[in-house]
Amino acid sequence: IRDKTVLVTGGAGFIGSHLVGALAPHNEVRVLDNFSSGDRSYLPDGVTIVEGDVGDPIALQRAARGVDVIFHHAALVSVSRSVDAPRRSNETNLDASLLVLEQARQEDARVVVASSAAVYGHPDELPISETASTDPASPYGIQKLAVDQYARRYAELYDLETVALRYFNAYGPRQQGPYSGVISTFLEQARAGEPVTIEGDGEQTRDFVHVSDIIRANLRAATTDAVGEAYNIGTGSRTSIKELAETITDATDSDSPIVHRDSRPGDIRHSGADVSKAKRTLGFEPRVSLKSGIQSLVDGT
Numbered sequence: 001i002r003d004k005t006v007l008v009t010g011g012a013g014f015i016g017s018h019l020v021g022a023l024a025p026h027n028e029v030r031v032l033d034n035f036s037s038g039d040r041s042y043l044p045d046g047v048t049i050v051e052g053d054v055g056d057p058i059a060l061q062r063a064a065r066g067v068d069v070i071f072h073h074a075a076l077v078s079v080s081r082s083v084d085a086p087r088r089s090n091e092t093n094l095d096a097s098l099l100v101l102e103q104a105r106q107e108d109a110r111v112v113v114a115s116s117a118a119v120y121g122h123p124d125e126l127p128i129s130e131t132a133s134t135d136p137a138s139p140y141g142i143q144k145l146a147v148d149q150y151a152r153r154y155a156e157l158y159d160l161e162t163v164a165l166r167y168f169n170a171y172g173p174r175q176q177g178p179y180s181g182v183i184s185t186f187l188e189q190a191r192a193g194e195p196v197t198i199e200g201d202g203e204q205t206r207d208f209v210h211v212s213d214i215i216r217a218n219l220r221a222a223t224t225d226a227v228g229e230a231y232n233i234g235t236g237s238r239t240s241i242k243e244l245a246e247t248i249t250d251a252t253d254s255d256s257p258i259v260h261r262d263s264r265p266g267d268i269r270h271s272g273a274d275v276s277k278a279k280r281t282l283g284f285e286p287r288v289s290l291k292s293g294i295q296s297l298v299d300g301t
């Protein structure tokens, strides 16, 4: 997209900051972020930064004034924290998201919301299409499902242009910290020469999608006519955690042993996206294979 005024909530975070990087050269970009996990150094010059909580109506109003599109990426992304403190994560992930939708109504702005494969819980089909049953296995998943459905209903009830993108397992540069996902954990372990820790037998599978593909999906979502819909965003292929561990120790030339420990209670066994709807309707084409995505992480390119 070009020549638009856009707001990225959570714009200093992992996915948000890559999106800001893609939008900034051709659009007027605002970022609303409380920098609880995001980082200022990810933001290019020329971006307007509003420091504050997405759940703060004043900050949100200021950041959203006059925008054409809101990309809503602010969230507490830790599933385990949502289990420990469901109300706290509900405030950010659901209450604040509803504020964002309301603010978008005020501005008559399009909203692209970050939804999640977590809406499916333990899936009843593979690959998972958007019509699979939704039965989230965590408060986080419940919150994402609610936002996803609010987005759909806001399109219908108020004629708001909304799109929900259900990300599968995202990875890429800037993903870090204790809640960051298995790829960044394994990479850190392999680089440090520490044991790479598989939880359980390692036969569980995931659909790992590179952040650059996620950004391309967001740009499509910003212009599609097919609003009021949710789209799976993944690659369509699944990789076992065992295979992942080997790929990462190979790519890093690491002598780290691969070890097993207890599996995660409630872990999802298999997850993989049917991306045909996003391909057909958004023209989304995942481009980055897991091997090349990991290689570029290792090379820092």
Ligand code: UD2
Pocket: 077, 079, 116, 117, 118, 119, 168, 169, 170, 179, 180, 181, 182, 183, 185, 186, 197, 198, 199, 200, 204, 206, 241, 263, 264, 267, 268, 271
């Ligand atoms: C992902 C999302 C989460 C939610 C969920 C929905 C990430 C980071 N999280 O959780 O937000 O959408 O999907 O189902 O994308 N593992 C190991 N060793 C480790 C760390 C993880 O074996 O050191 C395993 C873990 O037990 C799991 C798999 O790797 O089987 C993936 O774990 P994850 O935390 O990266 O992501 P996931 O799928 O639980």
